Amino acid sequence: MIRFDDVTKTYMRGQRPAVENLDIEFTRGEFVFLVGASGSGKSTLMRMVLKEVAPSRGTVYVAGKDLSRIPSWKVPALRRDIGMVFQDFRLLPSKTAYQNIEFALAVIGTPRKVVRRLVPEMLEMVGLEDKGKRLPHELSGGEQQRVAIARAYVNRPSILMADEPTGNLDPATAGGILDLLAEINERGTTVVMATHDRSAVDRMQRRVVEMVGGLVVRDEARGSYATPAPVSVISGNLPDDSAHRDEHPLEDQQEDSGPESTTAERSPAEDETHGATSAEEGSGTVASAGDVLEEDLIDEREALLVRDEDLDVEDAFAEEPFVSDPFADDAQEEER
Incomplete structure (x- = not known):
């Protein structure tokens, strides 16, 4: 399903690689935890799966496809088969x-009839069937994350990537999110979750892959968060590589670079709270109107159109907006 074949990624010449000599495979239907200190390479691994960045050396395969051979206009189609869940939810606030x-x-371009069937199904699956009319700020942090998971899974992707999905949640709420991800995994979707949540890893007892300094130092079929292995940083057996971050301060600037930075401008920071702010349960964090999610989705639609030179793009977007108030009919009925 996902395979890294001798992959190394270096963001800037002279810097230490963000990931180095990576040889690993995640098979269909697996649930995998990626663990490691900030800067260990987890985020770079996930970004390469999404083809946000390309490896400096080696090959990344997703669903049997060599990502280096996929042209840019086909990337949106690739990403439709990869759901992505973030720590900061990234919901559209309006x-x-x-x-x-x-x-x-x-x-x-999903037909409206299909949408009217799928969206309620997703809301019911995540336990929010009675909260479809609520805006993000009217939902708790856990509820916002459930909406984000429903959005990531609504296209039934074969892969679901989750970057610290429980990081802003209290333990009880985080447990519910884990149960939801486990249910999605049981339906056949491969789940890869990067996390610092010790209790989540210990509770699930699934495959655990630990990274240190861009290298995979541990790969256990049914592992725990901590390990007696001497190469583990998160277990306190090996000092955190703070000297490396002091030596290359640019690595701490990924969060400031913004979602639209080019590959050359991005540092190899693996700050696992990339793009996130601290959020209290009950308030959560939502994306701004110009958030990368909406822009990426709009770019996806444009990418689908670029192949047809005869299509009038302006006319294509002049049609009645698709996203409408699904409860308008109910409101009109109440007025009558």
Whole structure:
């Protein structure tokens, strides 16, 4: 399903690689925890799966496809088969829970009839069937994350990537999110979750891959967060590589670079809270109107159109907006 073949990624010449000589495979239907200190290479690994960055050496395969051979205009199609869940939720603040999920379907031209069936199904699956009309700020942090998971899964991707999905949640709420991810995994989706959540890893007892300084130092079929292995940083057996970060301070600037930075401008920071702010349970964090999610989805729609030179793009977007209020009919009925 996902394979790294002798992959090394160096962001800037002279810097230490973010990942080095990476040879690992995640098979279909697996649930994998990626663990390691900040800067260990987890985020770079996930970004290469999404083809946000390309390896400096080696080959990344996703669903049997060599990503280096996929042209840029086909990347949106690739990403439709990869759901992504973030620590900071990245919901569109002006859209309801229903509309946030609907938006992921609208940009790929899903028929309205199918949307009206799928979105309620997703809301029910994540336990929010009665909260579809609520805006993100009216939901708790756990509820916002459930909406984000529903949005990531609504296209039934074969792979679901989760970057610290429980990082902003209290333990009880985090447990519910883990149960939801486990349910998605049981339906056949490969789940790869980067986390610092010790209790989550210990509770699930799934495959654990630990990274240190861009290298995989541990790969256990049914592992725990901590390990007696002497190469583990998170277990306190090996000092954190703070000297490396002092030597290359640019690595701590990934969060400031913004989502639209080019590959050359991005540092190899593996700050696992990339793009996130601290959020209290009950308030959460939502994306701004110009958030990368909406821009990426719009770019995806444009990418689908670029192949047809005869299509009038302006006319294509002049049609009635797809994302509408799904509860408008109910409101009109109440007025009558």
